[in-house]
Amino acid sequence: MKFGIVTFPGSNCDYDSYHAVADTLGLPAVYLWHKSTDLQGVDVVVLPGGFSYGDYLRAGAIARFSPIMREVAAHARAGGPVLGICNGFQIACEAGLLPGALLRNAKLQFVSDTVRIRVENADTMFTSRCEVGDVLRIPVAHGDGRYTADEETLDRLEGEGRVVFRYVNASGVPDAESNPNGAMRDIAGIISAEGNVLGLMPHPERAMEDLVGSADGRRIFESLLARVSA
Amino acid sequence: MSRYRVAVHIVPRKGILDPQGKAVSDALHSLGFAGVSDTRIGRHIVLHIAAADAKEADAQVRDMCARLLANPVTEDYEIAAVESA
Numbered sequence: 001m002k003f004g005i006v007t008f009p010g011s012n013c014d015y016d017s018y019h020a021v022a023d024t025l026g027l028p029a030v031y032l033w034h035k036s037t038d039l040q041g042v043d044v045v046v047l048p049g050g051f052s053y054g055d056y057l058r059a060g061a062i063a064r065f066s067p068i069m070r071e072v073a074a075h076a077r078a079g080g081p082v083l084g085i086c087n088g089f090q091i092a093c094e095a096g097l098l099p100g101a102l103l104r105n106a107k108l109q110f111v112s113d114t115v116r117i118r119v120e121n122a123d124t125m126f127t128s129r130c131e132v133g134d135v136l137r138i139p140v141a142h143g144d145g146r147y148t149a150d151e152e153t154l155d156r157l158e159g160e161g162r163v164v165f166r167y168v169n170a171s172g173v174p175d176a177e178s179n180p181n182g183a184m185r186d187i188a189g190i191i192s193a194e195g196n197v198l199g200l201m202p203h204p205e206r207a208m209e210d211l212v213g214s215a216d217g218r219r220i221f222e223s224l225l226a227r228v229s230a
Numbered sequence: 231m232s233r234y235r236v237a238v239h240i241v242p243r244k245g246i247l248d249p250q251g252k253a254v255s256d257a258l259h260s261l262g263f264a265g266v267s268d269t270r271i272g273r274h275i276v277l278h279i280a281a282a283d284a285k286e287a288d289a290q291v292r293d294m295c296a297r298l299l300a301n302p303v304t305e306d307y308e309i310a311a312v313e314s315a
Contacts, residue, residue: 101303
């Protein structure tokens with residue numbers, strides 16, 4: 001299984017993502033330049049974190065017009081897995097691959113911390129190696145992470161099991177203190193209706209080794225590996 | 231074709247939490263402007279465009295707002311001015 005990691009101008013987690021895939025999991029990975037129109041036959045596309053195009057206008061608003069995004073959208077339409085992390089989640093929302101939007105953190109502060117997220121749906125290609133209720137410790141680092149959508153969209157996401165991760169406290173229960181950005185319904189990550197595009201604000205690629213404080217992010221990559229190669 | 235200067239206001243949609251707006255409301259209250267409510271902070275974009283007439287310039291900028299300048303999920307926009315440039 002081959003991973004393609006998109007590098008936009010201003011991406012800064014593309015190397016972390018590459019390290020996660022190539023060095024910690026030993027899987028083939030390539031960088032995909034934003035001006036390229038060739039996905040190089042990758043199985044999984046990672047839209048990494050960072051500040052693509054300086055977050056000009058809105059986070060992710062300009063990146064969606066990069067030439068590579070046309071190919072990423074086609075890959076997604078064909079059922080190919082896309083993992084949007086942090087800025088990648090913002091880009092996926094702006095590109096219409098996922099519903100809703102990510103707004104300025106409710107407390108107006110950039111938040112850099114390790115948070116707990118609870119697995120709400122283990123029947124996805126990104127969480128098959130988890131159980132519902134599992135709590136993962138994963139870092140966040142963002143200024144615009146407040147997931148927002150209208151009530152109807154939120155109800156639909158919940159009803160269809162598309163809220164995949166929710167911010168929770170040490171007891172595994174959502175509360176205002178444990179929600180780092182004021183996201184509606186404590187949403188940390190959602191999946192597309194077809195189940196192949198996951199967007200999340202926390203950075204699983206930065207939680208791949210105990211050395212860095214948590215290896216819980218591996219569960220997401222190992223789930224993908226199990227599903228996609230099956 | 232004529233040149234037009236178009237100004238657009240983009241603000242967070244009513245009902246969407248705007249923490250900047252709320253902080254400014256609170257600051258205005260502490261200055262004694264007790265009647266202030268629902269402050270919204272957004273963007274003001276000014277652009278120049280070639281169009282057949284003012285109506286077409288307005289329509290083009292509305293299309294830009296729908297597709298890029300505003301996020302249809304969270305923001306409202308209004309064309310503040312269309313002037314000959």
